[in-house]
Amino acid sequence: MEVDASVRLTTHLNALLANRVSVEVAATQIVADDVAHHVVDPDDLLDVDSTRAITWERALPRCLVIERTQWQLALPRPGVLGGLRGPVDLNTAALSAGAAVLASGGELGLVPIRVGRALQWRVFNATLPAPPPSPYESERMLREAVLEAARTLETLELAGGAMAGWRPPDISIWAPGYPPLQRNAIAKALRMLAAADLALSDDGGSISSWESDLRSRELRRVRDAASDALVSAVSWIKPS
Secondary structure (H helix, E strand, O other): HHHHHHHHHHHHHHHHHHHOOOOHHHHHHHHHHOOOOEEEOOOOOOOOOOOOOEOHEEEEEEHHHHOOEEEEEEOOEEEEOOOOOHHHHHHHHHHHHEEEEOOOOOEEEEEEEEEEEEEEEEEEEOOOOOOOOHHHHHHHHHHHHHHHHHHHHHHHHOOOOOOOOOOOOOOOOOOOOHHHHHHHHHHHHHHHHHHHHHHHHHOOOOHHHHHHHHHHHHHHHHHHHHHHHHHHHOOOOOOO
16 A cells, blocks of 8 residues: 555654664565565656666665655645645646655655555655644544544444454554554554545445435545544654
């Protein structure tokens, strides 16, 4: 999943800034279960090699030179660009991928592109991004969206089991240096995002187009709120 990989990249870049992990370990943990990750930098923004793909072992040190303060996650969707402020080619690629990792001071954006079981990261020039939503506001909106969706879907007897029985993913190596409460917030947002995606993959037993549309609308509200909560948990608070 591009979102999962983008979370791992953001957290490990921030952990590297805080000296919580080595470049070698971060490079391995960012790749995780993918076959391989390659970084493509045709505009030579990293000043490493614009003619061929490079590994994270070579790319990460340059990322840390370019951005020394904080990296943030972006999960854009149609009509909502999140922190993205351009240029157009970065926005377009990030919207297509559904994710991007941005230097908080501007200059650099990295967009994941799935190639089979491998992932290619395209380096873009980036405008100074908008700050992520606050942790308090995003978690409040997620709670409200989940409660409202549960009430609506239960009334229609369409809730089913799609959002039940989920367990937080193992993020013990996903966010080195992040406080436990923040790790829990990341796990919760990831769980709700995955559950909403799964529920949206079918009609949930809807017997009319009205019920199907209502179910889809409520689940998308949950998905959008979970995305914002994930962005906030990964980006807003610095690793301790």
